[in-house]
Amino acid sequence: MKKAILCFGDSNTCGLNPVTGKRFEGKVRWPLVLAEMLGDQFTVIEAGQPNRTLVNNPPFIGELSGVSYLKPLLEAHSLAVIIIALGTNDLKQRFKLTPEQIGQGLTNLLDSIEEFYEGNKQPKLIILSPAYVKCVGQYKHVYEGAPSKNVALKKEFENIARAKKNYFCDLQQSITVSAIDGVHIDADGHAKVAALMCNLINEAYA
Template sequence: MIKNILCFGDSNTWGLNPQTGKRFDESIRWSALLATKLGSAFKVIEAGQPNRTLVNHPPFNGLVSGVSYLKPYLEKYSLDVIIITLGTNDLKKRFNLAPVQIAQGLDDLIGDIKYFYGVSNHPKIIVLAPAYVECVGAYKHVYEGSEHKNHLMSEHFKRVALNKGALFFDLQSVVSVSLIDGVHICSKEHSKVADVVFKIMSKDIVLA
């Protein structure tokens, strides 16, 4: 029986190329690479959306660009694993959010996933804290001040994941954003993300 893996994230899951502003193809996007690594017994559902947030569109309510768009995936697919890669867009200066507030959005999202399925019958959840934003390039002023929030946000994400029984990995330990725009990851970093997720699943989730 094919296992369904949902990759739910923002533009770095969607695969935005920092050099061109367009989308990387399937040979580069980390979620597509993960599908290749996992093989035919798995279906990887790529659900990246530029500008997606954790806080400003409450779970299951609001615009397509917010976390509300998760619910249709839960309804459509019988999911075995949900990989959450969000938080970067919440660091934008205009939102003026503290790291603990962003982490509360993650807590709420995981809570709503569990409520949807029933607390004891939900898919495995993997939380990937995003690569740290650098205040350079095209988005320098958009993310002004985020360099003081990056580390704390990841620490709070780790706490939330542990409290909610989710697996956690901080992408900052292996991935760096492009200095072209300070937000998006280049092709070689996508490969690193795919490797990380595959190793997590191989170690902590039954792949057979």
């Protein structure tokens, strides 16, 4: 039986192209590139949703944007791995959240996953810290103040992942967001994320 991997994230998991504002085609998006790298032993489930947050549900989008949408995915699939790629949208200026508050949102999500699988085998969890958000382009004012929180947020996520004995990947070290909008990753970034995830998953099943 194939091992199922759930990629649960925001617009960078969905594959938003920073140049066009539309979605990259499948051969570019990191979850599907990951599927190609891993081969027939695994099946990859894309679950990226623009504006998805850890702490707040953005207005007008509804439940799909919040972490509450994770439970139906857990119920629908027998998962071997869950990749959590969230936190970028929580840095938006209007939320006024500290890295610690965003980290608490991640902790709450991980606690909910543990509760869901209580008494049963839990999937392996991989936590990604967001890439380093910049204040440029059309999102300059949306993410005002985010650069001063980037490093602290990464440390929060790393500490939480280690405490939970989950796998951790620091995207700030490996991935650069687009200079056009300061938030989204380009095709090269998607390829790098896929390679990082492939290495971690192969390590987990070595």
